[in-house]
Amino acid sequence: MLAVCAAGRILNPKSARSQVIGSMTMGVGAALMEELAVDHRAGIFVNHDLAGYEVPVHADIPHQEVIFLDETDPVSSPMKAKGVGELGLCGVGAAIANAIYNATGARVRDYPITLDKLLSKLPGQS
Amino acid sequence: MKFTTPATTNPIDQLKVIGKPLDRVDGPLKTTGTAPYAYEHHVAVPDAAYGYIVPAGIAKGSIASIDLDAARRAPGVLAIVTSESAGKLGLGSFNTAHLLGGPEIQHYHQAVAVVVAETFEQARAAAQFVRVTYARQDGAYDLAAAKPATGVDKDTPDKKVGAFAGAFASAPVRVDHEYSTPDHAHAMMEPHASTARWDGDKVTIWTSNQMIAWGRADVAKTLGLPKEKVRLISPYIGGGFGGKRTSWKWAWTWIPARRASAACWPCARQAASSTPSRRAAR
Numbered sequence: 001m002l003a004v005c006a007a008g009r010i011l012n013p014k015s016a017r018s019q020v021i022g023s024m025t026m027g028v029g030a031a032l033m034e035e036l037a038v039d040h041r042a043g044i045f046v047n048h049d050l051a052g053y054e055v056p057v058h059a060d061i062p063h064q065e066v067i068f069l070d071e072t073d074p075v076s077s078p079m080k081a082k083g084v085g086e087l088g089l090c091g092v093g094a095a096i097a098n099a100i101y102n103a104t105g106a107r108v109r110d111y112p113i114t115l116d117k118l119l120s121k122l123p124g125q126s
Numbered sequence: 127m128k129f130t131t132p133a134t135t136n137p138i139d140q141l142k143v144i145g146k147p148l149d150r151v152d153g154p155l156k157t158t159g160t161a162p163y164a165y166e167h168h169v170a171v172p173d174a175a176y177g178y179i180v181p182a183g184i185a186k187g188s189i190a191s192i193d194l195d196a197a198r199r200a201p202g203v204l205a206i207v208t209s210e211s212a213g214k215l216g217l218g219s220f221n222t223a224h225l226l227g228g229p230e231i232q233h234y235h236q237a238v239a240v241v242v243a244e245t246f247e248q249a250r251a252a253a254q255f256v257r258v259t260y261a262r263q264d265g266a267y268d269l270a271a272a273k274p275a276t277g278v279d280k281d282t283p284d285k286k287v288g289a290f291a292g293a294f295a296s297a298p299v300r301v302d303h304e305y306s307t308p309d310h311a312h313a314m315m316e317p318h319a320s321t322a323r324w325d326g327d328k329v330t331i332w333t334s335n336q337m338i339a340w341g342r343a344d345v346a347k348t349l350g351l352p353k354e355k356v357r358l359i360s361p362y363i364g365g366g367f368g369g370k371r372t373s374w375k376w377a378w379t380w381i382p383a384r385r386a387s388a389a390c391w392p393c394a395r396q397a398a399s400s401t402p403s404r405r406a407a408r
Contacts, residue, residue: 009138009144009145010145011144011145012144012145012146012147012148013145013146013147014147014148014149015148015150026367030307030310034308034310034311034313035308035309035310036308036309036310036311038267038268038269038309039267040267040268041267042184042185042234042267043184043185043186043233043234043265043267044185044234044235045234045309045311048235048311050313053311053313055313074132074133074134075132075133077129077133078129078133078136078138079133079138079144080133080138109303109304109305109306110305110306111305111306111307111308112308
C-alpha cells in the first residue's frame with residue numbers, strides 16, 4: 001500500500017509515518033472486515049470481542065509506504081499542520097473498493113466489502 | 127480557539143524541534159510491552175483489590191430481583207456494590223446512562239453490580255454467582271428503521287447552498303449512489319481499565335483516558351465530590367481512537383466500592399466492546 005499525503009507541515013516525520021501506516025491498517029479493517037452485528041430483538045452487539053470483531057493484524061497487511069508532500073498549510077492551523085492520523089485513513093476504503101472493482105468488475109457500496117457481497121455481481125450471475 | 131485568518135510567520139517556523147524525526151519518549155516502553163496498562167499500577171497501589179462487573183442481561187426494562195448471597199460467600203469477596211448500596215451517584219455531563227443500572231436498565235451490559243475481591247480470579251468467579259431476574263420491556267434496536275423518525279440533528283443541521291435539484295437534473299453526468307458503513311467498535315488494544323486509591327475523601331485514579339480534564343470533572347460530578355478531591359493520571363493510552371474521550375464511564379464504574387480502599391479493574395473485552403461509545407452505522 002502506498003499513501004501520498006498533502007498534510008501540511010509534518011511536525012515529526014517519524015511519528016507521522018507511524019500514524020499513517022496505522023491509519024492505512026485501520027482503513028483495511030473498515031473496508032474489508034469490521035462490522036458490529038446488532039441483534040435487533042435483544043438489543044445487543046453480538047460480536048463483542050476480538051474473536052468475533054475482526055481487525056487486521058500484521059499478517060493481513062502488505063508492505064506499506066508513506067510519502068508526505070513538502071508543504072505547509074497556513075489556513076489549517078497556526079502551526080500550519082493538519083491532523084495526520086485521520087487524513088491517512090479517509091482515502092483507504094475508497095481505494096480498496098476501487099481496487100476490487102478493478103479486479104472483479106463488482107462495485108460494492110456497502111462496507112465492509114466481504115466476499116458474499118461480490119458473488120451476485122460476478123460475471124455469469126443474474 | 128478561533129482561527130479565521132491564515133497563519134503568518136511565527137516561532138514554530140524556526141523548526142528547532144518541530145519537523146525533526148525524533149523518537150517517541152515512550153516508544154521503547156510500548157514496543158517492549160513494559161509500559162503499564164491502567165490496571166497494572168502495582169507499585170503505586172500495591173494492595174489493590176480487584177473489581178469485576180456483573181453486566182445486565184437485558185437492554186431495556188428493570189431488575190425484578192437481585193440475589194447476592196452466594197456471591198458474598200464466595201472466597202476472597204470483600205464487597206459487592208449495586209445501585210442500591212452505592213449511595214447517591216450523579217450523572218456525568220457526557221453520560222446518558224447511569225454508572226450502575228437498577229432498578230431501571232438503560233442498555234445491554236449496563237453494570238448492575240460490581241464484585242470486589244482480593245484477586246481478579248476471585249472477583250470474576252464470584253460475579254458468576256450473582257443472580258439477577260429482570261422485567262424485560264420491548265425496545266427499538268434497529269437504527270436504520272428508527273432513523274427516518276428521528277429528524278434533523280439540532281447541533282449539525284443540513285446545510286444547503288444553491289439550487290441543487292434543478293442543476294443536478296440538468297447535469298450532463300450524474301452520479302447518485304448510497305453508501306453505507308456499519309456500526310464500528312474502537313477495538314483498542316487496552317480496554318477501559320483503571321486503578322484507584324482513596325486517601326480519606328480524595329481519590330486518585332490511574333486510567334486510560336484521552337480527555338483528562340473532562341474525565342476529572344465527570345468523576346467529581348458522579349461521585350458528588352469537588353474537583354479538587356479527584357486526580358486522574360493517564361500516562362499512556364493503549365489505543366483510544368476517540369473511544370476514550372467521553373465514554374470512560376466504565377473505567378471507574380467500580381469506584382463506589384470504597385470499602386476496598388484501593389481497587390483496580392482490568393475490564394473484560396466484552397465490556398469494552400459493548401458498553402462504551404461506538405461509531406454508529408451510516
